[in-house]
Amino acid sequence: MKGKGQLNYWKSEYIGRALVTFCGLLIVITTLSIIVFICGKGIQSFTESGISLKEMLFSTEWKPSDSDPKYGAVIFIVGSTLVSIGAVLLSTPIALALAIFINFISPKFGSAVLKPVLELLVGIPSVVYGWLGVTILIPLLRESFGGVGFSLLAGIIVLSVMILPTITSIASDALSGVPFSYLEASYGLGSTRWQAISRVIVPAAKTGIFTGIVLGLARAFGEALAVQMVIGNAVKLPSGLYSPTATLTGILTMDMANTINGTAWNNALWTLAMILLFISFLFIFLIRMIGRKGER
């Protein structure tokens, strides 16, 4: 009897524990191997193909198919940065307004309609966003501004719709986390509702809102397909908002399948992937920093 009881105890305690430990280790190992693999591949540009790090990071010449190939990644880094920052600048005010509306102006309508709508927005696949961009946004831009329509601006607009739900939901959580006493206190001091929201609640939720913005930025940076479909992919620095350019993710999706493992071109693409990885590390680091600052 006693033996059976022990067995049951063993089962209930250790099997579950082993399983979750295993899953935990598995995810750590997977993440580490991905990082090691991408870095290992990315470094080959410098170790095997003889591309200089300086050229990669500071040259705007990307001519991998020339007889004298050039592998400067500046165009793509700048392109990705501009399109992401543009999207965040466009999206953040709207997201913040939505978050305030959901929490303070009309919580009922917010939770019954707005939140589900935002969740739907998250569920739409990026290829659909890209397709909508190509069929609706591009002709619209062309009719209003002339030219081809494929441009940085089109990329920014498509991305801003895609990251809107991310920023909104995190900002909304941050706002709802502000203690109710803050609101009561500012009412007590004779503030109007809007004064309380804009002077007290939003500043108090600053950390959370920044986290949302950085997460949105990270998502925008990593998005490939939708942007690639509308940005024009011209390998040049944009001359303005309404000029086509290319992004890190865009050049990866276009050229990865058509280059051969081990060639300088393919290695250079891996290096672009590595750069992308480092940039996303930077974002994660930023979020951590913001979080730590918020705790203090």
Next chain:
Amino acid sequence: MWKKSVKFGIAALLITGVLAGCGKSDSTAEGNADNGEAKQESYSGTITLAGSTALQPLAEEAANEFMGKYPNVSITVQGGGSGTGVNQVAAGAVQIGNSDVPSAEKLEDKSKAGELIDHKVAGIAFAIVVNKDVNVDSLTLKQIQDIFSGKITNWKDVGGKDEKINVINRPASSGTRATFEKTVMKGVKINEAIGTVQDSNGAVEQAINSTPGSISYVAMSYLIGEKKDLKTLKIDGVEPTVENIKTEKYPFWSYEYMITKGEPKDAVRGFIEYVKSEEFAPKVKEMGYIPMSELE
């Protein structure tokens, strides 16, 4: 019951063994290699093809017909791009890699290229396409070179109306673009700073249809069927037809390659020969490619 399951088990083992064997030795013919006549009728095994999306529709059609003739053969055709095709066949992951360019042109490591054998299986013609509003019917090679290198920027300079030329390119790694550079541009550099880049034939079609004054290039095989919306231009007054390519009047075409690692054997050899055969030639022509029998 017990007996049955043992039998089933043995059968399953045998099948697995046969399949595993196929994987290793590319494929197995049931007939004795010395017995030529029996071999004709008894191809079996599995063949996997991967690579060029330009060749994919033809390879799929050939696979269907070949499997109809030899029911013991199972063929899978995958896309992925020419680079993927060469990568996969060099790694031994597939038996046939489809490519728009010879393997030696893609590989840097020439020792690896020695193992790979290129089989020309068909010709593919490409056409210069423009938006329907462009009232030009033919361009000279020189004019096309000037347009894509950015020297000519208005249709009125080549006999059209006063309208800006919007150049649309394929990515630098694309096989279609490689052929365009080799046979049409002939060493004149495509100017990356003008125009936009689209990832596929489909994306080019979409962009050409919706952008006034646009010009690009697509595979003729893509223009077959319902996609007649695009306006094709003559080059030096010559239309992209099989006859004009045979008599070397029309320059913009290339071979499509099926690449094997080492000499192909049995079903793989049979399949490649079938694609090139007189028997399959009418279908090749119908699908917008050029049969090998017409080119040799």
